[in-house]
Amino acid sequence: xxxxxxxxxxxxxxxxxxxxxxxxxxxxxxxxxxxxxxxxxxxxxxxxxxxxxxxxxxxxxxxxxxxxxxxxxxxxxxxxxxxxxxxxxxxxxxxxxxxxxxxxxxxxxxxxxxx
Amino acid sequence: xxxxxxxxxxxxxxxxxxxxxxxxxxxxxxxxxxxxxxxxxxxxxxxxxxxxxxxxxxxxxxxxxxxxxxxxxxxxxxxxxxxxxxxxxxxxxxxxxxxxxxxxxxxxxxxxxxx
Numbered sequence: 001x002x003x004x005x006x007x008x009x010x011x012x013x014x015x016x017x018x019x020x021x022x023x024x025x026x027x028x029x030x031x032x033x034x035x036x037x038x039x040x041x042x043x044x045x046x047x048x049x050x051x052x053x054x055x056x057x058x059x060x061x062x063x064x065x066x067x068x069x070x071x072x073x074x075x076x077x078x079x080x081x082x083x084x085x086x087x088x089x090x091x092x093x094x095x096x097x098x099x100x101x102x103x104x105x106x107x108x109x110x111x112x113x114x115x
Numbered sequence: 116x117x118x119x120x121x122x123x124x125x126x127x128x129x130x131x132x133x134x135x136x137x138x139x140x141x142x143x144x145x146x147x148x149x150x151x152x153x154x155x156x157x158x159x160x161x162x163x164x165x166x167x168x169x170x171x172x173x174x175x176x177x178x179x180x181x182x183x184x185x186x187x188x189x190x191x192x193x194x195x196x197x198x199x200x201x202x203x204x205x206x207x208x209x210x211x212x213x214x215x216x217x218x219x220x221x222x223x224x225x226x227x228x229x230x
Contacts, residue, residue, distance in 0.1 A: 004158070006158075009156075033217075040222070040223075041222050041223070042205050042207075042220030042221050042222050042223055043159065043205075043220050044220070045217050048216075048217065056217065091158050091159070093158075093159075103149050103151070103161035103164055104159075104161070105161070106151075106158030106159040106160070107158045108156070108157050108158045109156070109157070109158045111156060
């Protein structure tokens with residue numbers, strides 16, 4: 001079964017340092033999402049890509065977060081500088097198209113701990 | 116605006132007994148509704164969805180959910196719980212009016228099945 005690949009699985013970083021996460025969606029999925037899940041809460045959308053274009057980044061803290069999907073395939077989410085409050089699970093998901101009625105396929109996530 | 120509520124932080128049930136995980140929603144138009152399951156340190160896995168049609172939706176692992184428009188609910192059910200069903204369960208809703216393709220996730224309900 002096709003999967004969304006994410007790396008690393010776990011990341012510990014000191015505050016004020018830079019950190020980056022990588023996601024490779026299911027082949028052929030044009031839409032890619034980055035979600036943040038704080039412990040005890042549901043996932044919240046950070047950014048949505050359609051191919052290489054950003055569709056929605058209204059919830060992305062742009063002073064420190066950036067995301068790119070240069071060739072419309074894999075994607076990188078960066079935080080610089082990291083803050084203690086950024087500790088969370090960062091989930092990548094993909095779907096064949098926007099508004100997919102079949103739900104998203106999520107990766108296993110990257111658990112970030114900022115110390 | 117769309118929102119979803121999972122009124123129970125935790126549900127406890129004995130193995131072999133039926134289980135229900137509750138979800139209520141609020142949308143302006145018609146809802147698309149989803150259930151996802153999350154195991155420790157993993158991403159979310161799609162269980163089932165309601166788009167249109169039969170109010171009783173059957174999904175993976177023997178789970179089903181009933182759409183009730185009058186009560187704006189979409190409760191997740193299983194006739195006989197297994198210990199391996201213990202996990203976090205998330206309900207999500209997408210409003211078909213308003214143009215957003217992004218579902219809103221609930222806070223999650225921890226299901227604990229006791230042997």
